[in-house]
Amino acid sequence: MRLSDVLHQDAALDRLQRAITAGRMPHAYLFSGPEGIGKEMTAVRLASLLLCSSPSQTPPPKSVTTNVRHWNEACGTCVDCDLMRAGNHPDYHRIYRTLNKVHPDRDVQKRKATELGIDVIRHFFIEKAGLRPSRDRAKVFVIAEGDKLNASSQNAMLKTLEEPPEKSYIILLSASGDLLLDTTRSRCHQVSFRYLPTEFVANLLIQRHSADTVQARFLSELSQGSAGKAIQFFELGVYDLLEPTLQGVARASDDPLSLASVLLDNAKKLAAKIKSRGKDEPDDEDGADLNTSRLGQFIVLAVVGTILRDVQRTLAGVSPASLDNSPAIKQLARNATSTSLRTAVRAVNTAEYQIGRNAQVQLVFDVVSIAIGQALSSRAVSV
Numbered sequence: 287m288r289l290s291d292v293l294h295q296d297a298a299l300d301r302l303q304r305a306i307t308a309g310r311m312p313h314a315y316l317f318s319g320p321e322g323i324g325k326e327m328t329a330v331r332l333a334s335l336l337l338c339s340s341p342s343q344t345p346p347p348k349s350v351t352t353n354v355r356h357w358n359e360a361c362g363t364c365v366d367c368d369l370m371r372a373g374n375h376p377d378y379h380r381i382y383r384t385l386n387k388v389h390p391d392r393d394v395q396k397r398k399a400t401e402l403g404i405d406v407i408r409h410f411f412i413e414k415a416g417l418r419p420s421r422d423r424a425k426v427f428v429i430a431e432g433d434k435l436n437a438s439s440q441n442a443m444l445k446t447l448e449e450p451p452e453k454s455y456i457i458l459l460s461a462s463g464d465l466l467l468d469t470t471r472s473r474c475h476q477v478s479f480r481y482l483p484t485e486f487v488a489n490l491l492i493q494r495h496s497a498d499t500v501q502a503r504f505l506s507e508l509s510q511g512s513a514g515k516a517i518q519f520f521e522l523g524v525y526d527l528l529e530p531t532l533q534g535v536a537r538a539s540d541d542p543l544s545l546a547s548v549l550l551d552n553a554k555k556l557a558a559k560i561k562s563r564g565k566d567e568p569d570d571e572d573g574a575d576l577n578t579s580r581l582g583q584f585i586v587l588a589v590v591g592t593i594l595r596d597v598q599r600t601l602a603g604v605s606p607a608s609l610d611n612s613p614a615i616k617q618l619a620r621n622a623t624s625t626s627l628r629t630a631v632r633a634v635n636t637a638e639y640q641i642g643r644n645a646q647v648q649l650v651f652d653v654v655s656i657a658i659g660q661a662l663s664s665r666a667v668s669v
């Protein structure tokens with residue numbers, strides 16, 4: 287578990303390495319950036335380094351663009367490194383919603399963990415941070431679902447964030463620092479993580495998950511550079527939704543409501559798959575039904591958005607990012623204008639926003655489908 291395993295996040299690694307070498311490691315970090323791009327991977331490796339009993343310092347690896355002179359890594363062979371690898375180092379604490387299931391209070395155990403609640407934060411974070419490290423070097427807390435912290439949890443954490451007990455390090459993970467209270471954010475040193483290059487994500491799908499090239503390219507584009515999301519899409523079989531969606535979009539100018547029903551149908555299929563997969567993962571077993579349905583609806587809209595972006599690129603004379611040489615995309619581009627496509631893309635964005643606000647999904651899908659239908663027949667109308 288080496289920090290240099292983290293790829294395409296050189297700026298973040300650079301900052302961490304400088305702080306470690308200078309002996310000025312902040313006690314509270316906020317790692318911010320979209321889901322699935324390496325924040326937690328980095329946090330675990332940083333924890334490993336902080337807990338290792340004989341860390342090494344070498345010149346930086348060639349794979350990283352940096353001008354730091356010293357590169358710090360865990361040794362990989364000491365007892366602490368073994369414990370970290372085995373996932374049971376006593377001074378490493380991962381904090382997440384469903385820890386409530388192992389909380390000593392029966393009532394807390396029974397609650398649905400839709401948020402990272404104050405009971406979990408008090409028992410597993412604040413109280414534990416106050417104890418001495420078991421192995422004397424440090425204690426590291428990775429708050430994995432920072433965006434699920436509610437206001438009372440964050441208020442309860444403030445004192446620990448401001449004056450962490452000696453040798454305690456806190457790494458808060460968040461999709462966007464803006465989702466946290468100002469008071470939380472201002473007590474942490476923020477390190478931003480970036481989207482990964484889509485080509486890198488596509489290769490990852492091909493090499494580690496045996497995806498074929500066409501599927502890998504589409505899913506990496508759909509994920510917009512999040513390896514975590516691309517892998518999730520692959521496992522959920524999102525690629526199988528592409529063909530029916532493409533056909534629905536192609537028919538939308540004549541029959542927009544048939545596109546709406548394709549979207550609704552696909553979203554339901556996805557939600558069922560997400561739900562059945564969730565049951566195998568004890569950490570996330572109670573993803574509420576609403577969240578599952580919503581995630582399905584978001585993915586379905588993202589597929590439409592990716593198709594429209596490809597049509598836009600084709601119309602602009604650039605080769606499509608995800609579906610190269612698709613006759614369907616070329617046909618769609620012949621019937622659209624760039625102005626009408628922009629309107630359609632905006633309609634998809636609006637639909638995503640409304641889904642996020644719990645709008646009635648059938649209505650949202652009807653409206654977006656009608657907008658797409660109009661956009662894709664605009665050339666015929668205007669001629």
Ligand SMILES: [Zn+2]
Binds near residue numbers: 338339341363365366
């Ligand atoms: Zn070690």
